Amino acid sequence: MKPLFAKGPSLSVRLLAFTVLSAVLMVVDARFDALKPVRSQLGLILTPVYWITDLPLRAWEGISEQFASRSELLAENQKLKAEALLLQRRLQKLATLTEQNVRLRELLNSSALVDDKVIVGELIGLDPNPFTQRIIIDKGARDGVFVGQPVLDASGLMGQVVEVMPYFSRVLLITDVTHSIPVQINRNGLRAIASGTGNTEYLELRHVAETADIKVGDLLVSSGLGQRFPAGYPVAQIKEVNHDSGQPFLQVRAEPTAMLNRSRYLLLVFNDSRSPEERASAAAEAQLRADGKLSEPVAPGPAGSKPAEPVADEQEPQP
Template sequence: MKGPSLGVRLLVLTVLSVSLMVVDARFDTLKPLRSQIGLLATPLYWLADLPTRLWEDMTLSISSRSELLAENEKLKAEALLLQRRLQKLAALTEQNVRLRELLNSAELVDEQVLVSELIGVDPNPFTQRVIIDKGSKDGVSLGMPVLDARGLMGQVVEVMPYSARVLLLTDATHGIPVQVNRNGLRAIANGTGNPGLIELRHVADTADIKEGDLLVSSGLGQRFPAGYPVAIVKEVVRDSGQPFAIVRAEPTAALSRSRYLLLVFSDQRTPEQRATDSAEAQEAADRDAAARQEAAAPTPAVAPAPAAPAATGENRNGRN
């Protein structure tokens, strides 16, 4: 049996739809039904919108991940730059501290000094030598004492136009006359090849020397000026069967760490010349003092001449 045609069906559905729209617009009868239908249709709406929402979420996730990666790389680069600046600042701070210490040491040195910078270390493991950035063009000469902010380091053994080579105290071939600052006991401090150790040789077993004593340059030999710190005694080994004690000391200078050094222009005059110059300077000072005393002495006052007696009237008129 053949049913209604398609056109009739479409017409019936159209009339029914329009009727429902009119009833829904004018009356509240269909509101519960519409609510129930909307509740049933919600899952369908959610399923229909699911592909769109998944695409948006995936796009946002990819975009956010790319942005986070880029931001992470940027923050890493900034962190590296800040660390480099911090390291540079720390290095500059330490350099400033060392220069201040060196400046304070230069103020305590009576002789003329020249500040230099260490630019190299001798690669030979059996020698203790360094290279500095001052040479003959700067007035550096052989034998000039070298010290840092803490004490003597060594002496110049080779001079080039713009650099010089310094032999450190701890070199096995180096020796320096020292004395114990506490009692004036004299000895010779020799290097051991160890950058942190020197030895005092031929010290009598009964000598008055003990751990903690400060060793200073004695000035004997006229190579190193007297009174500069050299080392601190760390060990004294006495053996009753041996005539000499074994004395080991640690240099006060930071031989393996100091970067800025002082070159000391020591007085090259002979003792006779120094005595003559001192006597002449004393005579000149005495003459200056005498001249100042004479200039400051008060000038004696000159007594006024007596006044002539006044003439009488008889004398003025020529009568007795």
């Protein structure tokens, strides 16, 4: 009589058999292409299973997005509105600055209002040599630029032209180690020599006597000695004065008033050889023209003479 339930192989024998079969299948799949169609069919069959198992996660993400916090959305909306307002303000300010820049450049080109003739140049490059302090500007020999010409920005003296090409020039900054400029303290007229250090942040005043009347905050202006730079232009401001009892001279450092690392538009100065009377006459004429009271240029008279009377815009016909 047969038993009702036949006894099969033990569990360990089955595990061993499946293990061997799995190893054989992996070796065959790695070495041969015979199982590629089978693997493709299995992937097609298991695709719905993958989609179903991923369904809860995708559903949870969708629900989370639908029920996002209303306060967070309002806060983000307020932030975006504030940023848009700031950008609009900057745009308006840029438009205002552009118009102001045009007016200032026109004023600077009206050189009759100042003692010296100037033209406006623009910085177009920096000298690649790290051991020099030089810049390149867009004015050259075609514009009348000459070697040794002083260069300023809106805040003070920057340097001088050292090389002139037809359409551009190189300018040596006052902070270059090879550059020195005669200066005087605006407060008391004390003369000194300001030398470059290779650092755009400061200049050094060398051979200043220990007893010299110099203080932190004093303004240094060009003295005009040497006939290279016009007198009276701001150069630097004293930032540090060190007294060393063992040294015969003071250690003085000054910060340039010109924005050497930031200025883009520069002034090239032409020395004015006119007499003070001629300068005053030209300045008065330019002021009258700016006020709309003068229609035609007035020919300069001899030195010491009074400015010519303004010409009326319209004259009555003579009978």
